[in-house]
Amino acid sequence: MIRLVNEPGFQRWMEQIHFVGGCAAPVYLSGRTTTRDAATGEVLGCYDTSNEPGGRLAVRCRNRRESRCAPCSRLHSGDTFHLVRAGLLGGKGTSSRVADHPRLFVTLTPPSFGAVHRACSGTDRCHPRRNGGRCEHGRSLCCGQAHSADAPAVGQPLCRDCYDYSAHCLWNAHTGELWNRTTITIRRHLATAAGITQSELNDHLRVSFAKVAEYQRRGAIHFHAVIRLDGPNGPNGSPPGWATVELLEDVVRTAAGAVAVHTSYVPGLGEHVFRWGVQLDVHPVRSFGDDSPVTDQAVAAYVAKYVSKSVGDCGGTDRRVTSLDDIALLPVAAHLRTLMATCWRLGHLPGLDHLRLRAWAHTFGCRGHVLTKSRRYSTTYGALRAARAEHFGLLPVDDGTTVTEGGWRYVGSGHTLAEAEIAAGVAADLAELAEIRRDLVRHGGPPYD
Numbered sequence: 001m002i003r004l005v006n007e008p009g010f011q012r013w014m015e016q017i018h019f020v021g022g023c024a025a026p027v028y029l030s031g032r033t034t035t036r037d038a039a040t041g042e043v044l045g046c047y048d049t050s051n052e053p054g055g056r057l058a059v060r061c062r063n064r065r066e067s068r069c070a071p072c073s074r075l076h077s078g079d080t081f082h083l084v085r086a087g088l089l090g091g092k093g094t095s096s097r098v099a100d101h102p103r104l105f106v107t108l109t110p111p112s113f114g115a116v117h118r119a120c121s122g123t124d125r126c127h128p129r130r131n132g133g134r135c136e137h138g139r140s141l142c143c144g145q146a147h148s149a150d151a152p153a154v155g156q157p158l159c160r161d162c163y164d165y166s167a168h169c170l171w172n173a174h175t176g177e178l179w180n181r182t183t184i185t186i187r188r189h190l191a192t193a194a195g196i197t198q199s200e201l202n203d204h205l206r207v208s209f210a211k212v213a214e215y216q217r218r219g220a221i222h223f224h225a226v227i228r229l230d231g232p233n234g235p236n237g238s239p240p241g242w243a244t245v246e247l248l249e250d251v252v253r254t255a256a257g258a259v260a261v262h263t264s265y266v267p268g269l270g271e272h273v274f275r276w277g278v279q280l281d282v283h284p285v286r287s288f289g290d291d292s293p294v295t296d297q298a299v300a301a302y303v304a305k306y307v308s309k310s311v312g313d314c315g316g317t318d319r320r321v322t323s324l325d326d327i328a329l330l331p332v333a334a335h336l337r338t339l340m341a342t343c344w345r346l347g348h349l350p351g352l353d354h355l356r357l358r359a360w361a362h363t364f365g366c367r368g369h370v371l372t373k374s375r376r377y378s379t380t381y382g383a384l385r386a387a388r389a390e391h392f393g394l395l396p397v398d399d400g401t402t403v404t405e406g407g408w409r410y411v412g413s414g415h416t417l418a419e420a421e422i423a424a425g426v427a428a429d430l431a432e433l434a435e436i437r438r439d440l441v442r443h444g445g446p447p448y449d
Contacts, residue, residue, distance in 0.1 A: 001418035009053025014422070016058040022427025024069040024420070026058040031408035038403045056411050064370065065310040065318055071427045073308040079384045080371060081304035084210055084226060087235075087378035088285060088296035092387075094378045095235045102229040102245035103285040105299050106252055108182070109277035110171055110220040114163035117153040119217075120146040127158065137161045155217030155314070156335050163335075165342040167272055168220060170263060172365040173355045174274050175213070175221045178261045182276075183209065183374075185255040186227070193247060194240075205239040206230040210373035212303045215314040219339050219364045222277075224306065226285070226299060226377075227252060234376040245284050256280050266351045307371050311363050316340075321362050339364040 004010060020026050032048040049057045066073040082092060088103060090096030117126050126143035134140055139159040147154050157163040191201040211225035229248055231237020256276050263272045285299055286292035310318045316336050321327050327340045340361045347358030360367045415423055 001421065004416075004418045004422070007053070013053045013058075014426075016052075017419075017423050017426050018430075020058050020060045021071040021075065021430055022423045022425075023058070023060045023071050024423060024427070025061045025063065025414050026423075027061055027410065028054075028056040028058055028412045029408045030056045030411045031406060033404060033406040035402050035404050038401050044402060061413070064308055065312070066308040067310055067312040067318055071430070074431070077304045077308045079381055080212075080307045081300050082384060083373070083378055083381065084303045085296065085300035087208065087210055087226060087228065087373075088300060090235075092379040093383065097238060098228060098230070098235045099287065099296070101235075101239060102243060102248045103296075104227045104245065104248055104252060105281075105283045105285050105294050106225045106227055106256075107222065107279075107281040108179075108225065108256060109222045109279040110175075110216070111275060111277045113165070113168045113171070113218075113220070115141055115158045116163075116218050117143060117147055117151075117156050117158065119149040119151070119154050126153075135159045135162050152333070155219070156333060157218075160335065160338065165338055166269060166346060168218075169339060169343045169346060169357065169365040170272055170355075171274050172219075172221050172363070173357060173360075173367070174261050174263065175223070175366065176368050178259065178274055178276070179211065179223060181259045181261060182255055183207065185259045186251055189251040189255050190243070190247075193251060194242060203232055205232060205243050206234055206376060208235070208374045208377040210303070210371065210377050212306050212371045213366070213368075214306045214309065215311055215316075215366075217314050219311075219314055219316065219336055221366050224303060226303070228377070230376065235378075249282050249284065252282055253280065264351055266349055269346070269349065303371070310370075311366075316364070317362050319362060320359070327361070336364070 007013075017023070017026070030049045032046065032050075034043060035045040036043055049055055060072050060075075061069050062076070063069040063072050064076040086092040086094045087098060089099050115127065120126055124146065126145050126147055127141060128144060129142045133142070135158075137159055139161075141158055143158065145153075187201055187207055188198050190205070190207070191198045194201070194204065196204065206229070208228045208230055209225055211223050213221050213223055216222060227248065229239040229243050231239050257280075259275070261274045263274070265271050283294040286295050288295045288297045312318045314336070315333050317330055317332060321330070321340060321344075324341060324344055327337055327344065330337060330340070332340075343357040343361035343365045346352055347356070347361070355365065356367065357365050
């Protein structure tokens with residue numbers, strides 16, 4: 001650290017780290033950008049990293065996971081909040097008329113793969129004696145303890161030999177397909193309720209959604225989703241009068257109970273039929289200040305909170321594994337280690353190659369983006385980043401009179417131990433300043449006093 005702070009380019013490096021928000025794992029690039037007059041070819045401006053410390057420029061890693069980079073995950077959560085909120089209240093290019101459209105906040109859960117310890121509250125107990133005796137392996141299916149939400153036992157099977165680890169891993173791998181079929185079934189049931197064909201539904205309304213995936217403590221994926229009905233032209237139009245929030249709620253419930261994914265037969269494993277679990281929460285989204293816990297602001301904040309979480313929040317690891325030896329050495333619970341080993345074992349079976357279970361063993365078979373949305377729900381992450389870059393003057397003005405040429409290459413990433421300590425201090429200072437600004441806004445003061 002003494003050597004670092006005494007280097008000639010330390011102050012400029014500090015400026016870069018401030019600019020990237022104290023990113024925990026910045027990406028370093030080298031190159032140059034030249035702006036020329038489109039008519040004459042005259043050079044109007046030039047930026048070259050040869051004058052930067054080490055001949056490189058730091059940019060954000062943009063990792064959404066809080067466990068990997070807290071500053072970038074905070075920024076990503078903020079973008080998610082505005083993306084989801086725009087689909088509920090309008091703004092960011094989305095019509096404000098969506099606030100009057102039928103809107104639901106839905107939680108879809110996985111089925112049971114075996115009895116697990118659960119968190120309790122009040123006088124409740126994990127698995128009271130009246131719920132069962134012993135399993136076929138001689139283990140007790142009772143637990144009279146009252147586990148707190150963060151207790152290590154929560155999510156662990158009462159009997160690991162009874163637990164269906166293969167079905168658990170395959171469930172995680174098929175949740176994306178199950179969700180796709182659910183949205184198709186919702187549209188089909190809406191058309192049936194209106195007395196029209198499914199091909200005619202788009203002439204009356206559109207179904208828009210945004211969903212986020214979350215890991216339960218047992219390592220199973222479940223979804224939180226915002227579902228909205230729009231007019232035939234999307235958010236700018238209102239749905240027909242018969243498309244009420246009550247109808248949408250009935251349709252979502254029936255569709256969730258009817259949809260299923262059938263896996264192909266695999267020798268030694270058989271076939272599986274995956275459906276949503278019996279726990280289904282469906283709540284209309286109310287306007288802010290309506291004395292309801294499920295408001296547009298609360299839903300946007302709820303989704304934004306979960307988008308920064310990862311498999312590490314349920315006790316796993318967010319880094320890929322390359323062998324069974326890697327899995328055996330991980331400092332995780334035996335239940336999660338068995339899930340990873342099961343993915344690794346299933347990954348080589350014929351008929352399961354397309355699931356890439358070995359590549360996603362660290363996520364227990366789940367792959368894909370943590371947040372997905374329909375095309376017309378609201379804005380995009382790219383549009384939000386572009387607007388932020390334009391706000392800070394980072395985008396060149398494209399008025400047709402200039403041409404910008406650039407060439408960049410990757411030269412490294414991450415921090416040394418000393419750099420990591422300083423970057424963490426920068427990130428903490430910036431987070432504290434952001435909280436102070438929010439407090440000022442809440443109390444009616446200027447946001448940048």
